[in-house]
Amino acid sequence: MKFKIESKDLHSSARAGTITLSRGEIETPIFMPVGTVGSVKGVSFEELKSRINAPIILGNTYHLYLRPGLEILKEAGGLHKFMQWDRPILTDSGGYQVFSLSGNRKLSEEGAVFSSHIDGSRHLFSPENVVDAQRVIGSDIMMAFDECPPYPSDYSFARKSMELTHRWLERGVCRVMQTESLYGNHQVFFPIVQGSTFIDLRKESAEFVASQNCSGNAIGGLSVGEPAEIMYEMVEIVCSKLPFDKPRYLMGVGTPANILESIALGIDMFDCVMPTRNGRNGMIFTSEGIINIRNKKWQTDFSPLDNSGTFNNGFSYSKAYLRHLLVAGEMLGPIIASIHNLTFYLWLVREARNKIISGEFNSWKNKMVKKLTTRL
């Protein structure tokens, strides 16, 4: 993997770069659509490749491990072949899901024993077998297994948790060194900074993570309920400690405004279920603000979903029509909303990139954040 920074904003820490993986190039900053169980919910691969034009998508080790399971994925020749997606895939390690989705989990130095949210069956995730699972999946970017403390956490819990994540990280790095790709593609490994909302822990964790000298670095444990200002504070501190010349990935973030603010702090990669999950429930992101499309006020508004003229994804669907579909429970509603929102997110990070390159990023960002947070 290569990462080349092409442009650096003068008035913020934003940068524009290119990640080169064996399966393709990714211009940064980038937003990665979430394909939890081997599909981006409601979105066909044709749409992902053409209209949305996502250069990379996310898969979740936890979900894929449970369903379809590693045996089937191995027999298919990996997740790419199974899904027929030939661009890069990043897989989450499952750490977050083990702590948020599964029941009855038991944490030890060894790893986490948990119950499947599907059938209650018991499983162990360890720093080693999570690497092994990602080898079977064949993702281009693998993530380290971490513990994700809830918000708020008290200091001693957060410290112990961070230290465990660090020891797990060393074991994960070790496993990556001892194993290799099953399908010939080069797989890189990103460690995850933890430390909850404590400045000294975040610094310590960022320094530890940086010392592992991996191809890129991630920030976890944010956007879990803390105020946005605290999140930005943590991101800023961590970015100051992470190497400049490697991509920085802020996990699970966030709203369009969160993304622009975090780009300004030096983040290069994002993922979030918000455009698809909130889209399915009728939240439509536009360049002029946020629309709750189920609201009666859109009932006879036959204008396009985003009628600013700046953002156009080629959709001719009107607000009134999408509202009708969602209210009537028609499947096409969530489909259109998901595709629209993902196109918008990808457009937004591409615009940010263009503005970084043209030197206008910071003023554009400040103007956009105001619009993006408006409720229409």
Add this chain to the structure above:
Amino acid sequence: MKFKIESKDLHSSARAGTITLSRGEIETPIFMPVGTVGSVKGVSFEELKSRINAPIILGNTYHLYLRPGLEILKEAGGLHKFMQWDRPILTDSGGYQVFSLSGNRKLSEEGAVFSSHIDGSRHLFSPENVVDAQRVIGSDIMMAFDECPPYPSDYSFARKSMELTHRWLERGVCRVMQTESLYGNHQVFFPIVQGSTFIDLRKESAEFVASQNCSGNAIGGLSVGEPAEIMYEMVEIVCSKLPFDKPRYLMGVGTPANILESIALGIDMFDCVMPTRNGRNGMIFTSEGIINIRNKKWQTDFSPLDNSGTFNNGFSYSKAYLRHLLVAGEMLGPIIASIHNLTFYLWLVREARNKIISGEFNSWKNKMVKKLTTRL
């Protein structure tokens, strides 16, 4: 509306023709995807126009009348503008839905008073206001309001019901004459043959319907639970009485085999929810037979959904992948299944047309019906 018969099979009553409407041409025999509430469930208009290439779709007056409602459709300038679909639309009259979906209905000479299946509100459908509703919808082919008797019905009920449907038809024809299109497109009106499973009633109804001299004629009240052999018998009798030079539409039919057999009896138009509804539940139609994709036997079958080589809709999705999506409850599963099945149905009627023109229809049909009914 024009209907030109281009070819007639020598060994059956099958024919190949072209219906010309102001919004486009429809080569027959044709299958019309069902877009009940203003969308074909799970299928984008891009897919409908490109991969599926449906020249006409169906809308349901009952559903559209309740949601989004006629006021919104009128303000939008009709259903075509509301959905952004510029090809022809045929609307069902709502007769079938009033008798199958709504509750607490009360039938009288005037019409049918029913309770909405959505909120229980009371409404009256009459032969006249159902024409008015279809004027507001702006469909290219409007259907007469009819009573659809259940199967089995006794003779005296079926006769009374048929006679009511005939009186309603005369009132509907009258209303069509007294009103005109609201949006400038030419709208035609199809009457519906009823008569349950009684030969003399079907003959009488077909003769009455033929005497109305409408642009095309439909057969209703079949595929409601009766054995397929009885359905074919009724279709054959009715086709012998309906004018040769006008399109014949068999409503709500059916399986791929039903469609081929009915084409052989002289039917030109079909609609059915089967490809989408059964698709959502995992029933996949292929040129080699029917697949229950949820079956464990497909778990590691990475071959295409239809691997006969004759039918190819450009999908690269495998059986194992589609199975995984449906078992995991991923929205993309129903989407892929619906698009696959609709593409298959449209391919099948186009193949039938080609075989009629090339003079090979009957032998091809007999060979295909065997394959199509095979459970793989």
